[in-house]
Amino acid sequence: MRQRVAVIDFETTGITPGPDCRATEIGVAMVENGRVVDRFQSLMNAGVRVPPMIEALTGISNAMLRAAPPAHAVMRDAAAFVGSAPLAAHNASFDRKFWDYELAQLGLARGQDFACTLLLSRRLLPQAPNHKLGTLTRWASLPDTGRAHRALADAEMAANLLCHLEDTLRGQFRLGDVNHGMLCKLQKVAAAKIRPYLDELQAAQRV
């Protein structure tokens, strides 16, 4: 895609955002022309405790968060970094909840749609053993981006996967122009109907 897309990933203290469940780290990988061209990453201190299970998963400790900048400052910087670029994430329904919640703490609201590399992978890469981010990265021989379950490494993994999905649409499905709006529509098409939908898109691009 020639347009810039901001691929984001949050580490958090749990599954559902709220007063006791907040983001602890954000990573953003800015994709343009099929590669990562810019990066943003920061731990963020929202004043909540990290449960032991989450610390074991992410390696992010309470001591690390005590030394981290406040969440509102980090989110203000992250929102400025993203600007008006369309968004993407792996299992975007998760990151979208936290993006919206953390922005709402600043009185801000999201203006862009999210593309979801999980939904797109289920449709375009059904032969993969499963659709976890790490599995897809290894299965598609995408670059090792660092420690899994840290925000920027995961954001870059999802960014590389987004580029791989775009390559799949261009190569296997012979689509010329791929853009974020097309991906957002594609991820809503029922998996069983994806092939005829792509055939229609291909035919329309030929006209």
Next chain:
DNA sequence: TGCCAGGCCCTCTTTAGGGCCTT
């Protein structure tokens, strides 16, 4: 007191149930 996400997708489905995926 006891519970604790939710949207997507498949199938032994649609008057439902269970696995996947994210932390």
